[in-house]
Amino acid sequence: xxxxxxxxxxxxxxxxxxxxxxxxxxxxxxxxxxxxxxxxxxxxxxxxxxxxxxxxxxxxxxxxxxxxxxxxxxxxxxxxxxxxxxxxxxxxxxxxxxxxxxxxxxxxxxxxxxxxxxxxxxxxxxxxxxxxxxxxxxxxxxxxxxxxxxxxxxxxxxxxxxxxxxxxxxxxxxxxxxxxxxxxxxxxxxxxxxxxxxxxxxxxxxxxxxxxxxxxxxxxxxxxxxxx
Amino acid sequence: xxxxxxxxxxxxxxxxxxxxxxxxxxxxxxxxxxxxxxxxxxxxxxxxxxxxxxxxxxxxxxxxxxxxxxxxxxxxxxxxxxxxxxxxxxxxxxxxxxxxxxxxxxxxxxxxxxxxxxxxxxxxxxxxxxxxxxxxxxxxxxxxxxxxxxxxxxxxxxxxxxxxxxxxxxxxxxxxxxxxxxxxxxxxxxxxxxxxxxxxxxxxxxxxxxxxxxxxxxxxxxxxxxxxxxxxxxxxxxxxxxxxxxxxxxxxxxxxxxxxxxxxxxxxxxxxxxxxxxxxxxxxxxxxxxxxxxxxxxxxxxxxxxxxxxxxxxxxxxxxxxxxxxxxxxxxxxxxxxxxxxxxxxxxxxxxxxxxxxxx
Numbered sequence: 001x002x003x004x005x006x007x008x009x010x011x012x013x014x015x016x017x018x019x020x021x022x023x024x025x026x027x028x029x030x031x032x033x034x035x036x037x038x039x040x041x042x043x044x045x046x047x048x049x050x051x052x053x054x055x056x057x058x059x060x061x062x063x064x065x066x067x068x069x070x071x072x073x074x075x076x077x078x079x080x081x082x083x084x085x086x087x088x089x090x091x092x093x094x095x096x097x098x099x100x101x102x103x104x105x106x107x108x109x110x111x112x113x114x115x116x117x118x119x120x121x122x123x124x125x126x127x128x129x130x131x132x133x134x135x136x137x138x139x140x141x142x143x144x145x146x147x148x149x150x151x152x153x154x155x156x157x158x159x160x161x162x163x164x165x166x167x168x169x170x171x172x173x174x175x176x177x178x179x180x181x182x183x184x185x186x187x188x189x190x191x192x193x194x195x196x197x198x199x200x201x202x203x204x205x206x207x208x209x210x211x212x213x214x215x216x217x218x219x220x221x222x223x224x225x226x227x228x
Numbered sequence: 229x230x231x232x233x234x235x236x237x238x239x240x241x242x243x244x245x246x247x248x249x250x251x252x253x254x255x256x257x258x259x260x261x262x263x264x265x266x267x268x269x270x271x272x273x274x275x276x277x278x279x280x281x282x283x284x285x286x287x288x289x290x291x292x293x294x295x296x297x298x299x300x301x302x303x304x305x306x307x308x309x310x311x312x313x314x315x316x317x318x319x320x321x322x323x324x325x326x327x328x329x330x331x332x333x334x335x336x337x338x339x340x341x342x343x344x345x346x347x348x349x350x351x352x353x354x355x356x357x358x359x360x361x362x363x364x365x366x367x368x369x370x371x372x373x374x375x376x377x378x379x380x381x382x383x384x385x386x387x388x389x390x391x392x393x394x395x396x397x398x399x400x401x402x403x404x405x406x407x408x409x410x411x412x413x414x415x416x417x418x419x420x421x422x423x424x425x426x427x428x429x430x431x432x433x434x435x436x437x438x439x440x441x442x443x444x445x446x447x448x449x450x451x452x453x454x455x456x457x458x459x460x461x462x463x464x465x466x467x468x469x470x471x472x473x474x475x476x477x478x479x480x481x482x483x484x485x486x487x488x489x490x491x492x493x494x495x496x497x498x499x500x501x502x503x504x505x506x507x508x509x510x511x512x513x514x515x516x517x518x519x520x521x522x523x524x525x526x527x528x529x530x531x532x533x534x535x536x537x538x539x540x541x542x543x544x545x546x547x548x549x550x551x552x553x554x555x556x557x558x559x560x561x562x563x564x565x566x567x568x569x570x571x572x573x574x575x576x577x578x579x580x581x582x583x584x585x586x587x588x
Contacts, residue, residue: 051246126321129286129394130335130384131311144325223325225368 006194021175032104040112096173111153115146241292253449267439275449314385314393492570
């Protein structure tokens, strides 16, 4: 069977796996981004020299600590991390989701912190001078202004996650990894090459769908005054 | 110790930053009278900005009391307090993601005004600062020039009609020509709104031009002199102030002296006055009584001297300017209708200018 014949013979299964892959990435990046943004909002104080043991001091510590840990996690080979979680959460979707979520943390957290702290000092100072409290300032000024940077972080993390998600299939995670892994382990055998090729191609399709979605979200959520 | 004359009173206010042994502002006593513009000036690091920011508690004082309009506000909620005090900073500090109207409306919105009232107020203020509401209300800050942004910054500070405005070098980052125009507009607006204004600047010219009073800060947050611009320039309290005011104080004083306050020499327009012996210059006037040329000047050739005029509302500086420009040694001072009111001679500048009592 050539690639096209394989595709038409297994189109239903392939579409199911593609769909699963898409949702798998969506869920993990969604959870990961939510955690990172909330954490980023709490720890981005914008106070360069906080007094010892004040809220800002702790926040700065937690910020640097979580950036360090999430960065370290990102450098662990994905294959190893999936396997390392096996004894704790076992085979299946749970492990797959936890690991991919953990992978998605760093980029979004880093971008959230960078975005929130890079908001023009003059804007923050005038907000304070007009009587904006800390939370109001964070949510109505800093977050909208940092949003393009945060959204870009989510976008990058999504693209990375699409390929890492493939590895998830070694712990029986969902998605195109199943197709790819079957093909790779049986390379040289019948249908192995079409499986790898189609798996790769469908990953690109998933990425394209996400890119289109991001373009729309960007258009809808970035305030007009700061759109470039 | 609250009195109704003063809008802001600082009592022994002090700021010592953590980890620093010397105070940034040292036991400062200062009273800012209602409806006046007080300029805080001094070298960098003198505590003028710290002082300003303690007035709305952006910086918490480490000692002393702040009294606003008779109420002790040293310990009230800072955010609530700041909503009642206008605040303008360099470059406006506008929120880039809000439209101009929304920027102006932020404080009224926090105070719970209804939408229509906020919208009307924004239009009213845009009008006040010289920006056409229909053109500008829906624009975003980045679509405006620096000068326009600064105007919006002032409008935003005025939005909830606070009795007090604090301004931290608002015109500092603006080109000199626009700055000059903004300063004139600012004085014009102040004539309408009559706020109590504290204004930090590092530009003595600006302090002299805008201030009813000038507070000169020395290093270490010491208030070196707190007086009218005229007094600061002509009789500095100590060596520090006189160094700070620097050379050229006498020239700068010229721009402070309004012509309407001077004792001017008389001027004649009647033809029969030509050849008089009392030294009064005679001007030739047009149909509506405005002087056009000199008909007779004692001690010199009238035909060879250009007639230059300066409005009565101008300053001695303006008079000197037109004299130099026209190579004339005397200038006719005219009123709003252009009718001659008197003459100022070049020699008067050196001989000492005679001033009349204010309001005379």
